[in-house]
Amino acid sequence: MDDYLNVLEMKNISKSFPGVHALKSVSLTVKKGTVHALMGENGAGKSTLMKILIGMYTEYEGDIFFKGRRIAHTGIRSAMDAGIAMIHQELSYVPELTAAENLFLGNEPRRKFGRIDEKKLIENARESLARIGVRLDPRTKMKELSVSERQMIEIAKAISQNADVIIMDEPTSAISDREVEKLFEIIGDVKQKGISIIYISHKMDEIFRIADEFTVLRDGTFVGTQPIKGADIRQMISMMVGRQLTELFPERSPEFGPEMLSVRGLTKRGVFENISFDVRKGEIVGIAGLMGSGRTEVVNCIYGLDQADSGDIRIAGRPVRIRSPKDGIRNGIGLVSEDRKTQGLVLQLSVRENVMLSNLPLCSQAQVVSAAKERAIVDETIANLAIKTPTREQKAKNLSGGNQQKIVIGKVLLGNPDILILDEPTRGIDVGAKSEIYKLITKLADEGKAVIVVSSELPEIIGLSDRILVLHEGKLAGEVPRSEATEEKVMTLAFGK
């Protein structure tokens, strides 16, 4: 029964939650042996659709046909047995067990009396890994592997469980560029074996590289499916967003003021060395480089989250000593850190409390908080940044990624910084929200702030920056002005060539 063209057909799937109509008659057709990209803004319904596919939700309207036959999962196990596997964005594995043990978790080769056949376990693991061209010692503990290696184990696991469809959710958000190449190689191999991949990602350039077809969802409805070949990125975006997005990056004719930040000889043993640069008022300086090149570490030291071993920092010509975030804030530096969930927000607190996290002095007298003043300040921030939230008391964890990021930005802006540092400002954020944040960053620079943007997304850093500093293994590899900025140029410097 191997003669089906479409390994998966989801037809007219609808699902509601109390008060929310998450999916309205959505269809998805995936051909055998292809990479099918699933796209859409956050909240479009991708996640709900996938949860139905993997059996997490068993109540829904519509039909699912898998390998030509109608199926109805009774749960996650039944979906797995049928041949559907999912590799979540946050990988699920047991850190203290080895790669081999994780690979065959629940499926271990047994000997008599229920004992695990250790030898066979390792042998089989080696085989599975070899099949996807991955080289690592299956006896290593998962916690000692890199994110990318752990991902490989999950892929090997899915294949060894005879999956016909593997769903990958934002697979490249936490791995380096070289590892992305490896992943794409493996995806290519997997395709050859006749396995299909549903690829969920916000990264357009990756989708163009790896996918054969794409499907767009918007607001819980099916917008369309098209082949990648011949597809136009602007059309893709307008399918996702429902409107034409004129240039993602706003045009700038910037006017630069005097030097605001001056960094000389900043060094941290083993992390970065002799970093020197200036940022003028009204300027957007981008910092690019491969993962591990020291970008985040440098800006963390400027802000005071970490301390450098040596070097000078001057703000508006004045030498300053910054030993803590409090010093940084006091000196007019604001940092929107890399990981909003662990560093920027207290997820269980409300939008209001998060916005005010570093700004309580603005609404309190003698250590006592004025609830009324607080509300006023927060409401203004919500309005100014167009943060989408039902109320200011909504817990931060319930907002979408883009709006969570806006909370952090709002918090930082209330400190009235002259120097604004943004580290990966649009990570995990959909296209519509990205565009809003780019407009915001540009506006802030136009208003005279000195802006530093650290980013791994080349189109983003090239589109935003007036100048790009490229780091390579902790050292300044070069500087690229906007007029000369191309992906090749930046990447070449980033690789140290």
Place this chain on the structure above:
Amino acid sequence: MNAMSQTIAEPNAKTGTTRFGGEFFRKYGLFMALIILCAVFSFLSPVFLTERNLLNVLNQVSINAILAIGVTFVILIGGIDLGLGSYVALTGCLAAMLAESGDGFLLPVAAGVAGGLLIGWINGVTITRGKLAPFIVTLGMMTAARGAALVISDGRPISRLSPSFNAIGGTFLGVQIPVLIVLAVFLIALFVLHKTVFGRYIYAVGGNEEAARTSGINVNRIKMYVYVICGGLAGVAGIVQAARIETGQPNIGTGYELDAIAAVVIGGTSLSGGSGRLMGTLIGALIIGVINNGLDLLNVPSYYQQIIKGLIIVGALLIDRKS
């Protein structure tokens, strides 16, 4: 600490039709539990609902309530303090020593509270600068403080205390002073937690220490203060205890920390920090007090009482997990 790892804002399946049920239960469920307990006991024992008995309950609960309020602060930042019972003994003996001679009450009270603050300060420094786990540090302090109490009292109870000191365990305008002290402590703590910058920072540090630090909050300082407050309130509890039995008793207080932490947990404060209400702690302490009192009135042997109490605590945690 508890960063949720969903990047896509999904409609929360728990909202909507269950919203009314969930919120209502969370806000009033605890109070309802207390009412139901009182109803049950008043049905089983004719004595329970008398004025004398209820005032008795309040009085008995007061020491635990003070300790529970203090340790709520610590638990809110994700810490713990296991030494509360020993602190009660040590501060009680300190106060008693000074109340032995003469008729003062200010000096003994000051000594007791100061002793508690000092204990809290030592805990705080060891935990923040020494970077040691609160569990271990306060476990050690539990033993050390008990030892110190035995040392300064020479192992013997200190009695014959000044009448003005003993009066702390008495009444004022018909209301028991310990109950008034609990009320005062509760109101001040409520104000601090909900109306001050410091209080907000406590929730921030407990909710996500890293985010708090990145936002410029002095995390170590907040942690320090919280342990000092807990110690200081333990000092207050120690004074009330000593005044109540009119003795500085070095062996008193064994197991007090468990009752205090149980009150906090039953009250809905999460042991991992960042969420919880002081009102919950108070009701939790009342629930424990009512159970103790009710079971006493019904002549249930004390060993059985312990089993029942243990089951109720676990039950409370299960309910909390489900909601």
